[in-house]
Amino acid sequence: MMRGPYGAPHFHLPDKKNILTMATGQSEIPDSVLKRQRLMDRAFHATTAVAAGIVLILLVGIIISLFIGSWQALSTFGFGFVTTDAWNPVTEKFGALVPIYGTLVSSLIAIVIAVPISLGIAVFLTEVSPEWLRRPIGTAVELLAAIPSIIYGMWGLFLFAPVLANHVQPWLQSTFGDTPVIGALFQGAPLGIGMLPAGIILGIMIIPFITAIMRDVFLTVPKFLKESAYGLGATTWEVVWNVVLPYTRMATVGGIFLGLGRALGETMAITFIIGNTHRLSASLFEPGNSIASTLANEFTEAVGDAHTSSLIALGLVLFLITFIVLSLAKLLLMSLNQRSGKKS
Amino acid sequence: MRRTSLTTLALAAVTSLGLATIVPVQAAATINGAGSTFVYPILAKWADTYRTKTGLGVNYQSIGSGGGIKQIKAKTVTFGASDKPLDIKELDEAGLVQFPIIMGGVVPVVNLKNVKPGELKLTGALLADIYLGKITVWNDAALAKLNPGVKLPAEKINVVSRADGSGTTYIFTHYLSKVSKEFKEKIGNNTSVEWKAGVGGKGNEGVASYVRQLNGSIGYVEYAYALQNKMTYAQLQNKAGKFVKPETESFQAAAASADWKASPGFNLMLTDQAGAKSWPITGATFILLHKKPVKTENAQEALKFFDWAYRQGDKMADALDYVPIPDSVVKLVEATWKKDVTDAAGKAVWTDAMIQK
Numbered sequence: 155m156m157r158g159p160y161g162a163p164h165f166h167l168p169d170k171k172n173i174l175t176m177a178t179g180q181s182e183i184p185d186s187v188l189k190r191q192r193l194m195d196r197a198f199h200a201t202t203a204v205a206a207g208i209v210l211i212l213l214v215g216i217i218i219s220l221f222i223g224s225w226q227a228l229s230t231f232g233f234g235f236v237t238t239d240a241w242n243p244v245t246e247k248f249g250a251l252v253p254i255y256g257t258l259v260s261s262l263i264a265i266v267i268a269v270p271i272s273l274g275i276a277v278f279l280t281e282v283s284p285e286w287l288r289r290p291i292g293t294a295v296e297l298l299a300a301i302p303s304i305i306y307g308m309w310g311l312f313l314f315a316p317v318l319a320n321h322v323q324p325w326l327q328s329t330f331g332d333t334p335v336i337g338a339l340f341q342g343a344p345l346g347i348g349m350l351p352a353g354i355i356l357g358i359m360i361i362p363f364i365t366a367i368m369r370d371v372f373l374t375v376p377k378f379l380k381e382s383a384y385g386l387g388a389t390t391w392e393v394v395w396n397v398v399l400p401y402t403r404m405a406t407v408g409g410i411f412l413g414l415g416r417a418l419g420e421t422m423a424i425t426f427i428i429g430n431t432h433r434l435s436a437s438l439f440e441p442g443n444s445i446a447s448t449l450a451n452e453f454t455e456a457v458g459d460a461h462t463s464s465l466i467a468l469g470l471v472l473f474l475i476t477f478i479v480l481s482l483a484k485l486l487l488m489s490l491n492q493r494s495g496k497k498s
Numbered sequence: 499m500r501r502t503s504l505t506t507l508a509l510a511a512v513t514s515l516g517l518a519t520i521v522p523v524q525a526a527a528t529i530n531g532a533g534s535t536f537v538y539p540i541l542a543k544w545a546d547t548y549r550t551k552t553g554l555g556v557n558y559q560s561i562g563s564g565g566g567i568k569q570i571k572a573k574t575v576t577f578g579a580s581d582k583p584l585d586i587k588e589l590d591e592a593g594l595v596q597f598p599i600i601m602g603g604v605v606p607v608v609n610l611k612n613v614k615p616g617e618l619k620l621t622g623a624l625l626a627d628i629y630l631g632k633i634t635v636w637n638d639a640a641l642a643k644l645n646p647g648v649k650l651p652a653e654k655i656n657v658v659s660r661a662d663g664s665g666t667t668y669i670f671t672h673y674l675s676k677v678s679k680e681f682k683e684k685i686g687n688n689t690s691v692e693w694k695a696g697v698g699g700k701g702n703e704g705v706a707s708y709v710r711q712l713n714g715s716i717g718y719v720e721y722a723y724a725l726q727n728k729m730t731y732a733q734l735q736n737k738a739g740k741f742v743k744p745e746t747e748s749f750q751a752a753a754a755s756a757d758w759k760a761s762p763g764f765n766l767m768l769t770d771q772a773g774a775k776s777w778p779i780t781g782a783t784f785i786l787l788h789k790k791p792v793k794t795e796n797a798q799e800a801l802k803f804f805d806w807a808y809r810q811g812d813k814m815a816d817a818l819d820y821v822p823i824p825d826s827v828v829k830l831v832e833a834t835w836k837k838d839v840t841d842a843a844g845k846a847v848w849t850d851a852m853i854q855k
Contacts, residue, residue, distance in 0.1 A: 243663070244686030311707060343654055345712055347697055430661030430698035441697040447661075451700055454535070454562030455663025455689040457582070462564075 217473070224467030226459060235467060241432035241448075243456070248464035250471055252432045256349065256442035257472070260424065261417040263353025263438070268361045269410055275361070276368035277394050292369070299362035307426030310355040311347075315427060318354075319346030323439060342439040345429075350438035352428040356420055360413035367409030371402040404486045411483030418476050421446035445472040528555040529800045533566020533579030536665050536720065537783040540600055540820045541579070544807045547814065552854075556803055563665055563689065570594065570786045576796045578786040581665020582689065586763045593789045595838045596763050597831040598782035599804065601753055601821040603721040604670045605744045605779070607729040609709050610636065612649050618732040619644050619741050622677030622770070622778060625734075628655055628716060629674060630681060631695035636714055651714065657696025658708045658717035663689040666702070669781035670718050673769035677778075718779075721749070722819035736778045737770050748777035749821040758830055782823070787839060794841040801835055801848045808832075809853070 227235060227248060238249025275295060279288055323344030330340050342348075375398050383393045399406065429441020430451055445468050456462045531541070538560035545556035561569070563580040570578030571592050579599070589596055606625060608618055624640055627633045633640065636650045660667045668689045675682035685691050697712075699705040702723040709717040709729070716732075721744050724731050733741045742748045755773035756766055768780040785804065791797035808831075812822040823831075835848040 240692070242686075242692040243690045244688045244692070311711065315711060343656070345656065345697065347708065347711070425661075425700050426704075430700065431696070432692055451662040451698075452690055455564045455665075457564040457567065457663075457689055 220466060220470040220473060224463055224470045226463035227467040230460065231464075235464070236471065239432075239434045243452075243458065243461050246458055246460040248460065248467075250445070250464075250468055252434050253443050253445040253448045253468060254471060254475075255434060256352075256428065257418055257444040257446070257475070259349055259438075259442070260353045260356055260428065260444055261414055263350065264356035264360055264417045265410065265414055267354060267357030268364055268413060271357075272361050272364035272368055272413075275365045276372055277398075279365075279369050280372040281390055281394060281398070295362045295365050299366070303359065303420060304422040304426075306355055306359055307423035310351065310423060310427045314355065315346030315351060317346075318351055319344045323350075327439075338436045339438045341437040342435070344439055345441070347427055347429045348437075348439050348441045349428065349435075352424050352442075352444070353438070355423050355427055356417045359420065359423060360417050363416055364409050364413040367412060368402075368406055371405040371409065372398055374405075375401050404489050408483045408487035411479055411486065415476050415479045415483065418479060419446055419472065420444075421450050425450050445469075445475075528557050529577070529796050529803065530557050530559075530575045531566075531577040531579060531785075531800070532559040532561050532569040532575045533786075534563045534581050534665060534783050535560040536581055536602060537579050537600055540811075540815055540818050543814050543818060544803075544811050547811075548803055548806060554799055554803065556800075562663070564663070567786065570788070573788065573792055576787070576791070576793070576800050580784050580786060581781060582668045583765045583767065583782075583784050584763070584786070585765050589763045589765075594786050595789055595834060596765070596784050596786055597804075597834060598753075598764055598823055598827065599785045599807070600815060601749055601768070601780060601782045601823060603744055603749050603752075603777050603780045603821070604666055604673070604718050605721050605724040605729075606716060606718050606732045606734070607706070607709055607724050608717075608732055609713060609715045609730065610651065611713070613730060615728070615730045616733055616743050617645075617648055618730075619648075619735070620732045621735040622673065626674045626678030626681040629657060629659070629693070629695065630678075630684060631657070634695075653714035656712040656715035657693075658705050658712070658715050659693045659696060659698050660690075660701070660705055660718075661698030662700050662704075664701075665689065665781065665783070666718065666720055667691065669767070669769060669779060672767050672781075673779045676770045721821075725819050734778050736774075736776050737772050738774045738776070740774050742775060742777055744777055746816065746821055748775050749780045750824055751775035752777055752780035753782070753821070753827060754824050758827055764831070764834075780821075789838050790840060790842065791847065794847055797839060798847050798852070801839065802852050802854065805832065805848075805852065806854050 231238070231248060234249065236250050236254060238247075239251040240247045240249045241252060242248070275291070279292060283291065323340075323346065326340045327344065331337050379397055379401065380393055383397045388396070424444050425447035428444055428447060430443055430447060431441040432443055432448075433440070435442065448468060449465055449472075452461070453465055456465055538558065541556070541558045545558060549555050558579075559575075563582055566575075566578035566580050567584070569575045571594075584592075584594070584596060606620060610618070621644065624633065624644070627640075634655055635652060636655055637652045642650055668687065671681075671685065671687045671691055674685075675687045685694065697708060699708040699717070702719045705717040705719050706723065706727060706729065709715045719729065723729075724744070731744055733743055735741050751773050752768045752771040755771045755776050756768055758764060758766060764784065768782060770778045771780070787797060787800065808823065808828045815822045832848070832850075836846050839847045841847055
């Protein structure tokens, strides 16, 4: 049974004939009118179905054309396409390992940075902040989401990169550079351009998305649950950690995955600051490349067929990665809806 | 109500009829081209001036050289433009003629404190070693020996290259492959290559901003871009052993020294040419046309436009810091038009009578 906004079951809607009867007070409506209405109704259904169908056709069309376009590369290089790191347009040897690695690592850095900050903003907005401050901060976060990505890229290169190169990276190097294992992440010249800067910019870009979802799901926590906890003497932190987060766990994770999905496909901002180099390196200070920025950089002047086909294959790989991430997010969000549906 | 809508219909019909009679004329008065982004600013300038003069529009899509080659082969455009010349075999297979329309060059630029534009001297071999990652510091013995008066810092060389595929990279790597065997083997020559060192910027502006951003960096940009942005360029040693500065005269010297006659289909890169004044990293953009055009009249209009550009377009090219093709080369090009571009009956599409004053 469907539920209304207050959880109360809806009454079954009376059919059209009854409504009209109620409205006009007449007992009978001419059949011709009814027939026409039914016809229009059917036409309306069909129109909306076509509109929805177009989306599916587009999706399938894109997948098919990606497959056809990338066939040459996939059949030449086979599975080695995703495991080798050569990207040489001169000898026409292509492997996607460097861009795949760059895409995943920069997105991972972004998530590591964005999740705690988003969590902080969302908790502040829903639990801590006074009522009058919620709207301005909430709007500011939404505005952050509206900034075009190329602006982030330019800001990253012209303002953020020098600060990073002159202050942050030397500090990271002197602090962690000699630590075993993680020390390897902070080697090389601090350029302000590379994997770490790209990840940080990406992190800033996805904060608004994750924050917005977290705030919305935190607001779904029933008041009485939180108030009971406060009544038992819990602190705000304890309420957040023991009540809000467990209640919204799945949706929160879903929101993080949506942010991740955006980070994976981001192009222009990354192109500005990742360094665009097809080289694999353990250090996060070194330049790298992501799938999206490789495509943006090389597509226009890719002359050889193998090069073009490999670029399309890269697109297919990105499509698959994003598809997996977004499906996971949807699954998690769905399982939350079911659970909360049962509970309330 | 009904009457008004009828009137509207009638009006619409009249208007569309009117349009229908105009449209074919317009279609004939536009020629379409696609390709190189490098040539776009000057082609756009020429096209605009030419349209006010003759009424003929040239619609050019700067989709990149690779795209231009694909489009002309697919016969969707009247002409294509490419920074990389096609070899004679590929031209014959596709039934195309090729000729240079405008020149430019590539200039190494650096970001070194206390070094003024033109002060630093480089040789091709040193440049290749820097881009191979073999010379890594500015006070390297080989660099210091070449630049006795210049204060070179004990800093790491930050190598910047073009990340996107481009004609600029094609010309630059063509030159380095010519002067360094090791560069040819390890990196090679293409619109984009697998660099062994440094970072990559997108476009001339991307390379330029990386060079400005990173202390002790070196990059390569188009001549016009280096000039307009007053970047610190380096002098280069040419084939004759002379150090030259990048300027219009040195690019034209390279084109004049080149042996065009011995290069079928004008398949000639202007890198590392002989001549005491030649700038070694010079390149041209090439126009591609079908030998037997689908629409003879369109090809004819295109050739008229290019002839006009050769004769009247030099000032505009100078103003935009492009280097015009020398007149001696233009003569060869137009001789090729007469010989190779023909209509279905085998009659030459281009004649001297079409030259516009």
